[in-house]
Amino acid sequence: MDKMALFNGFLIIFFIVLFVLLIVMGQTLRTSLFLRRKLPLAFCFIMGVTMIFQFFIPPENSLYKEIEDLSTKWIQIISSFALVIGLISLVTMNFNKISRKYEDWQYSIVLLLGFFITIFYGLRDGFEGKEFDFIFNYMYVPMQSTMFSILAFFVASAAFRAFRARSREATLLLTAAVIVMLGRVELGSVIWSYIPVVSRYFDVSELAQWINTVFTTAGQRAILLGASLGYIAASFKILLGIERSYFGSEE
Amino acid sequence: MPLFMLGLNFKPVFETGGAVSVEGIGIWIAALLTLGIYSFLYKDNFVYKFSEYLFVGISAGYTLVLTFHKYLKPSLIEPLQEYSRDFYHIITSSSFPVVNPWMLDWQTQLIANKFGTQFQFIFWFTFKIFIFYLFPAILGLMMISRVIPSAAWLSRFPLATIVGYGSGIVIVTTLHASVLEQVKASFVSFAPLLHMKGIDWGIIAQSANDFILVFGLCCAIIYFYFSAEHKGVILGPASNFGIWVLMITFGASFGYTVMARISLLIGRFQFLLGDWMQLVK
Amino acid sequence: MSSLKFNHKKTNYLLMSVLLGFSLMFTAGQARATGEITAQSSQTAEVTAASAEATQAVSVTAEAAAAAETLQVPDVPAELNTGYTGSEKHIKTLCAHIIKSRTLASKDLEESEARVLVMDSLAQLPIEKLTLAQIYVHAVELGEKRYDMSHSYFNPKRSNVLIAGILLLSFIGYFTYHARQGKDMFIRKIAGLSAIDEAVGRATEMGKPVLFVPGIYDMDDIQTIAGVSILGHVAKKTAEYETNLLVPCTRSLVMSTSQEVVREAYLKAGRVDSFKPENIRYLTDDQFGYVAGVDGIMMREKPAANFYLGVFFAESLILAETGHHVGAIQIAGTAMVHQIPFFVAACDYTLIGEELFAASAYLTREPMQLGTLKGQDVGKFLIIIVIVLGIVLETCGITFFSDWFITH
Numbered sequence: 024m025d026k027m028a029l030f031n032g033f034l035i036i037f038f039i040v041l042f043v044l045l046i047v048m049g050q051t052l053r054t055s056l057f058l059r060r061k062l063p064l065a066f067c068f069i070m071g072v073t074m075i076f077q078f079f080i081p082p083e084n085s086l087y088k089e090i091e092d093l094s095t096k097w098i099q100i101i102s103s104f105a106l107v108i109g110l111i112s113l114v115t116m117n118f119n120k121i122s123r124k125y126e127d128w129q130y131s132i133v134l135l136l137g138f139f140i141t142i143f144y145g146l147r148d149g150f151e152g153k154e155f156d157f158i159f160n161y162m163y164v165p166m167q168s169t170m171f172s173i174l175a176f177f178v179a180s181a182a183f184r185a186f187r188a189r190s191r192e193a194t195l196l197l198t199a200a201v202i203v204m205l206g207r208v209e210l211g212s213v214i215w216s217y218i219p220v221v222s223r224y225f226d227v228s229e230l231a232q233w234i235n236t237v238f239t240t241a242g243q244r245a246i247l248l249g250a251s252l253g254y255i256a257a258s259f260k261i262l263l264g265i266e267r268s269y270f271g272s273e274e
Numbered sequence: 275m276p277l278f279m280l281g282l283n284f285k286p287v288f289e290t291g292g293a294v295s296v297e298g299i300g301i302w303i304a305a306l307l308t309l310g311i312y313s314f315l316y317k318d319n320f321v322y323k324f325s326e327y328l329f330v331g332i333s334a335g336y337t338l339v340l341t342f343h344k345y346l347k348p349s350l351i352e353p354l355q356e357y358s359r360d361f362y363h364i365i366t367s368s369s370f371p372v373v374n375p376w377m378l379d380w381q382t383q384l385i386a387n388k389f390g391t392q393f394q395f396i397f398w399f400t401f402k403i404f405i406f407y408l409f410p411a412i413l414g415l416m417m418i419s420r421v422i423p424s425a426a427w428l429s430r431f432p433l434a435t436i437v438g439y440g441s442g443i444v445i446v447t448t449l450h451a452s453v454l455e456q457v458k459a460s461f462v463s464f465a466p467l468l469h470m471k472g473i474d475w476g477i478i479a480q481s482a483n484d485f486i487l488v489f490g491l492c493c494a495i496i497y498f499y500f501s502a503e504h505k506g507v508i509l510g511p512a513s514n515f516g517i518w519v520l521m522i523t524f525g526a527s528f529g530y531t532v533m534a535r536i537s538l539l540i541g542r543f544q545f546l547l548g549d550w551m552q553l554v555k
Numbered sequence: 556m557s558s559l560k561f562n563h564k565k566t567n568y569l570l571m572s573v574l575l576g577f578s579l580m581f582t583a584g585q586a587r588a589t590g591e592i593t594a595q596s597s598q599t600a601e602v603t604a605a606s607a608e609a610t611q612a613v614s615v616t617a618e619a620a621a622a623a624e625t626l627q628v629p630d631v632p633a634e635l636n637t638g639y640t641g642s643e644k645h646i647k648t649l650c651a652h653i654i655k656s657r658t659l660a661s662k663d664l665e666e667s668e669a670r671v672l673v674m675d676s677l678a679q680l681p682i683e684k685l686t687l688a689q690i691y692v693h694a695v696e697l698g699e700k701r702y703d704m705s706h707s708y709f710n711p712k713r714s715n716v717l718i719a720g721i722l723l724l725s726f727i728g729y730f731t732y733h734a735r736q737g738k739d740m741f742i743r744k745i746a747g748l749s750a751i752d753e754a755v756g757r758a759t760e761m762g763k764p765v766l767f768v769p770g771i772y773d774m775d776d777i778q779t780i781a782g783v784s785i786l787g788h789v790a791k792k793t794a795e796y797e798t799n800l801l802v803p804c805t806r807s808l809v810m811s812t813s814q815e816v817v818r819e820a821y822l823k824a825g826r827v828d829s830f831k832p833e834n835i836r837y838l839t840d841d842q843f844g845y846v847a848g849v850d851g852i853m854m855r856e857k858p859a860a861n862f863y864l865g866v867f868f869a870e871s872l873i874l875a876e877t878g879h880h881v882g883a884i885q886i887a888g889t890a891m892v893h894q895i896p897f898f899v900a901a902c903d904y905t906l907i908g909e910e911l912f913a914a915s916a917y918l919t920r921e922p923m924q925l926g927t928l929k930g931q932d933v934g935k936f937l938i939i940i941v942i943v944l945g946i947v948l949e950t951c952g953i954t955f956f957s958d959w960f961i962t963h
Contacts, residue, residue: 049428072442083705093406104417108837119833163332173315192517262441417811524895
């Protein structure tokens with residue numbers, strides 16, 4: 024056990040030293056245009072080409088699995104580290120809010136308390152801990168499902184607003200929505216029978232089914248095909264470095 | 275006024291013996307937070323603000339815990355510990371068991387004099403550790419270097435790696451799963467209509483549906499055509515019809531989801547009325 | 556924006572890429588080689604004292620033994636223990652069993668391929684007194700050798716993806732290259748994108764902030780990248796008009812990228828002192844925790860213009876309705892098919908699917924970006940032609956064309 028603690032300590036010191044070295048390197052080499060512009064694009068290109076190459080390897084070849092494992096591990100490790108930046112931003116922002124007594128600063132205390140208590144118990148006991156379980160089951164999950172269920176109210180209010188829309192497109196959208204809604208519930212066919220003329224020739228659930236199989240399939244397929252072309256073109260631009268606005272400043 | 279006089283029978287916080295019930299407190303907290311979030315539907319107020327800030331804090335903490343236990347530990351910390359321990363045992367020829375299969379194999383080869391020199395072993399070990407663990411960890415540290423503005427440019431490397439990974443995968447998977455499959459699914463056959471003997475309304479209706487589907491699909495694709503004005507004999511009407519198809523699609527999709535969303539709300543009310551107020555069982 | 560031109564003369568980073576690519580493949584190859592040795596040598600591993608002590612070593616050996624077992628003769632179904640008469644029925648049964656056999660099941664053999672295997676083994680086996688079981692065992696062994704792709708680097712079943720990819724990318728590449736020579740290209744009006752300036756202008760007039768939501772996915776999704784590139788344009792406008800820009804993020808990487816992009820926009824507009832990095836903040840990775848936070852921001856800051864561009868799930872309508880209640884002008888864009896209806900119903904403008912990806916070209920009007928868009932259009936045209944051709948051939952009963960599109 025002692026050896027492990029020693030090793031963990033060594034690991035932490037190692038990473039700190041590595042970080043300091045990186046910072047020093049970053050500051051001394053910051054004028055190099057090759058490092059700032061070209062090399063990151065090369066990373067992007069290699070990563071992309073490797074993933075494309077991996078797709079065409081037969082799954083029986085162990086290289087397929089190797090590249091898959093290696094790349095997912097890399098992405099997991101990088102995004103785990105990246106999370107730190109976000110959390111630093113969250114904590115410092117709320118600390119600032121409290122120390123400068125901005126509006127609603129009291130609630131920031133609640134946020135920070137919730138944050139630190141959760142990570143304290145979560146990191147100490149893992150997912151099995153009693154306290155962490157309590158936070159998860161009686162605070163996190165109920166709030167999550169409540170936020171999700173708010174959608175029911177909003178679906179209703181959005182539909183109500185669409186009722187008042189006057190354009191031809193909105194009318195089409197609304198008619199299709201009403202028919203599908205009526206077609207899906209028992210009560211729907213009763214309401215449908217009060218609509219003159221149309222109800223004599225068409226059954227509402229069949230009509231809803233027809234809209235789904237014909238129009239929804241066509242529309243969704245068109246969006247999917249268009250979006251796929253967009254995806255492919257955008258990835259192509261990114262891999263070749265034509266689109267690099269996500270890097271921000273060039274200097 | 276005591277609540278029981280209203281005929282209400284809330285979940286008790288104390289058990290019959292007088293001890294505090296963890297479940298009771300939990301359900302009370304959950305119910306109050308649920309109401310706190312619903313109060314937002316009326317207007318922004320201090321109960322919602324409290325619930326919101328608490329929710330953000332807890333879920334951010336949960337993200338960190340999840341990332342640490344699910345990703346960082348199994349893919350970086352634990353392997354590094356395991357590999358280094360095994361490395362130490364092999365180098366010092368100690369009698370402790372070597373755990374990692376990879377390292378076990380290397381040890382077997384070293385003992386059988388098949389691997390080569392110990393120097394070669396150290397070289398391969400370092401190389402493997404570097405590629406699998408240290409390199410991504412360095413990229414991760416480069417991300418953290420954003421906290422120091424003059425070294426912030428280092429974060430471009432991890433960013434480029436992740437963006438490249440996503441772009442590479444997307445090109446092949448969309449071609450595979452979206453383009454080819456969707457195009458193939460659109461190859462409808464009108465052969466039954468051609469070989470129809472007499473008038474069979476079933477076949478006619480099926481073919482008509484197929485025709486509307488394909489025609490609607492093509493028109494909707496034309497709506498996404500960017501490099502020409504949607505005017506003229508073909509493009510104008512086609513893209514107009516395309517918009518109609520899209521609007522009907524959206525409407526149907528909307529109507530379809532309404533019901534599913536209402537069932538979510540019912541679930542929450544079951545919790546409030548059943549578990550908390552104990553009105554319905 | 557001249558810096559965005561593609562400089563093909565600079566080959567140094569290409570060189571670097573080749574080097575790194577080799578090292579990656581080398582490592583993976585090394586991993587593979589060592590993995591193979593594990594399978595061979597772990598059977599003899601009991602000899603060494605050190606490994607015998609380890610408990611895991613036993614399981615490793617057991618796994619290797621199990622792996623070795625699968626390489627042996629496959630189990631013969633009881634149904635095949637009869638003599639072979641050469642009838643069509645017997646061949647059909649054989650084919651069915653070969654396709655389903657344990658070692659060949661993952662290879663997705665067609666019946667014609669299995670039939671070839673049967674015929675080849677018949678030719679190799681002695682002619683007299685054959686049982687179905689003998690033929691079966693021989694054919695499966697033959698199939699294992701023939702369809703063994705563990706040393707191949709290309710999966711022929713995916714050649715259709717390769718060809719389709721090369722075709723589409725060559726169109727896109729061709730038009731991108733042509734665009735570099737300065738040809739002007741037309742691009743139709745996209746209402747949602749033209750409304751960006753109007754929305755920011757309105758927020759400025761009202762003295763209220765602008766809210767930008769870049770979706771809930773990380774930077775490895777193309778929609779997020781498209782959203783962030785629109786953020787650059789929005790930030791340029793807010794910098795010019797000196798309006799506050801709020802960007803709550805659900806991913807750490809998206810937050811740092813957004814900060815860079817917005818800083819760049821403020822720098823270009825010469826307003827770097829009015830750039831507030833604390834306005835681009837990280838909330839939480841959790842979907843609904845994020846929604847709760849953004850809703851709170853909307854209720855308190857009362858933005859006059861909301862942008863939702865990126866990947867959205869159930870939160871789409873919660874955000875859009877809250878935004879509507881605070882009276883903001885809203886522009887949304889996503890390629891998530893199931894969320895577009897909610898945005899269409901609740902927002903003023905919606906970029907549907909591909910329009911989101913076209914934004915970068917539409918807003919910057921760079922020749923290369925426009926060229927890519929033209930390439931996409933040709934791709935769409937091609938898809939329509941292929942669909943019509945496929946229908947004609949299918950109706951005539953010719954199936955080879957549609958069979959080519961089957962994906963594995």
